[in-house]
């Protein structure tokens with residue numbers, strides 16, 4: 001009896017004390033959480049990686065706040081091998097053949113919810129944010145002709161206008177003399193150039209960044225603030241889903257915004273409406289990307305999404321390629337001088353240099369390839385693909401159950417600095433490696449291996465970037481045109497540029513001094529003379 005009584009008393013006190021109830025509830029939650037974590041750890045226990053990454057995403061979270069997450073991923077690959085666990089369900093893959101296999105047109109891997117960060121205008125989707133394989137294939141089929149220049153216009157016309165405006169701006173405001181220095185921020189201006197020339201190629205309009213020399217609609221300022229947030233969200237997919245709901249949806253750009261990419265969206269919408277109205281009045285079709293999309297009978301909603309996404313994915317990346325090439329040149333005087341003399345010695349170059357001429361300058365092409373290798377423009381993005389439901393085996397060794405997220409970009413920096421492929425000096429910027437590889441008497445094998453890795457900068461197979469040709473043409477024309485006209489030097493050698501990886505590279509304060517070179521440029525086939533101001537204004 002006394003025992004029964006004391007047990008009943010103990011039971012009562014357990015239930016009656018609120019503190020005790022809270023204690024038991026918290027303990028139960030803790031046990032459930034621990035059990036879940038152990039279950040998640042066990043799913044991929046056989047994948048190498050830091051032990052903490054098997055239980056929590058804290059490692060990834062911490063790296064998201066650092067400036068160079070790509071180098072942290074490389075360290076993991078160097079230490080653990082080509083398949084590494086970086087979070088409980090997230091894998092880095094750094095094997096070229098496996099990356100090509102899982103992205104091939106027949107692969108049943110699909111885009112993960114990570115791509116929802118590319119859905120700039122919910123509920124509508126663009127090619128980047130679409131996940132359904134069949135819907136994507138159909139959309140890509142329709143938009144590819146536009147990216148390949150089948151709108152009719154030569155993309156070069158648009159690029160020439162962008163180049164002319166940049167030169168006109170330099171001549172007007174940024175030419176330094178021994179008596180006076182006029183610093184120019186190459187980080188900012190390369191982005192202005194990328195946006196302006198995309199405006200020309202996408203819908204034959206100038207966006208006016210270079211002409212006004214301002215961050216119109218505060219696009220870049222907003223981008224700079226938004227990208228780190230998006231980057232953080234993109235690594236925590238469950239958060240990304242909430243981005244579609246109030247109040248987080250307010251962070252996303254919206255058609256009609258006065259600033260940020262929403263302003264470009266609004267501008268694109270009005271241009272599309274105007275173009276459709278003109279065509280209805282039998283106006284002569286233009287030859288730009290928009291026209292190519294219209295020719296493929298894209299719905300007006302799809303037109304708006306596909307035209308606008310180009311500015312999100314095409315401007316940061318192209319600007320990054322241009323500015324990182326300049327950074328590499330200005331910090332390697334020998335490479336800089338070799339390239340300048342190749343340009344000086346090339347006979348009868350047009351002005352601006354045509355895409356064909358640019359492709360015929362071997363050292364320039366080697367410099368651009370090396371710049372892509374050394375600073376891949378999207379090396380800080382994960383671009384997860386989901387393992388199909390039946391699971392998959394990577395590198396003949398590692399079984400991944402269905403639903404595991406495999407990053408097809410996180411392994412890129414490790415691959416592009418792999419000494420077995422790029423040589424013992426893979427950690428150095430050295431364009432000659434591409435020229436030397438071409439000379440080897442190995443039937444082109446080494447060059448093929450190097451190029452196979454490098455091409456992964458643009459994704460592959462069914463996910464490959466359709467803007468690759470535009471980006472390479474854009475950089476291939478503007479870089480030599482600026483180098484033949486001006487001498488550039490870095491103003492702050494200790495920290496030439498402020499850089500932070502957040503999917504793309506956020507760069508600012510790349511201050512340089514620009515001086516006119518004593519070279520004579522004859523008016524070439526494209527009509528850009530030494531004084532290009534008149535042409536820029538006409539354009």
Ligand code: HEM
Pocket residue numbers: 127128129140198309310313314315317318321376377378383408456457458459460462463464465466467468470471472
């Ligand atoms: C150096 C410049 C560029 C680089 C390195 C680059 C790289 C990439 C990468 C890695 C992807 C993602 C592949 C994946 O999902 O796995 C991508 C997708 C895409 N890029 Fe680019 N890009 C560049 C320039 C451009 C330009 C200039 C445009 C447009 C004018 C563009 C348009 C797109 C589009 C629409 C997609 C989505 C493709 C799809 O989902 O099938 N990109 N790009």
